[in-house]
Amino acid sequence: MQLNHIDLPVTDLEGAADYLQRGFGFQRVHAPVDSMAILRGEDGFALILQQAEKAEYPKAFHIGFLQPSDDAVHAAYQRLADAGLPLPAEPAVSYGCLAFWCQAPGGILIEVSHRPG
Template sequence: MKLNHLNLTVTDVNAAREFLEKYFELQTRHTRGNSFAVLSDKDGLVLTLMKGTEAEYPKTFHIGFIQESEEQVNAINRRMKEDGFDVGEPQRAHGWTFYVKAPGGFTVEVLC
């Protein structure tokens, strides 16, 4: 059995959806105006985004996108910096990793 569905409450569904499409190759399968979106990936993940007036998650809450190599982590980090996101350099922790606050109010970890 594997976890394959996650719902996030976000403050901006469209911005969050575009971010996830651009950097993590998720594809939008369905939207309902600006209040709901269904995204998926080639491995069967279904990620839904629901509009909320605020998105408050515990400080350590995040979702992660595991990459195949450090070079991929570095490339995503570089693209995010070029696009104006406030991201630090990847660091060696439990893997080669960095975190970014995504549009909509949730945190994403990129690692390998």
């Protein structure tokens, strides 16, 4: 089975959609209502964002973008910089992998990492 999509509530729909488009290369496609953003990744995965008054995720909740190499992690970090987005702490080794963490507007915590082996 292939994961097709995930639907997340956010408190800043436009900010989160813009962040994920500029920082992570998602393309926005037509949504049936204004309170929703449908973002497609280059692999066809759909990240659906829905405007919410509150977005309360469990403490450890996050989404992760696995990269094919350490260089790709650094390139993803640089993409945020090139897009003029706020920069998180630089990539560092954590739990045996190179990673960095950032937060999209609207409450989505994001991990970008490469796990060797």
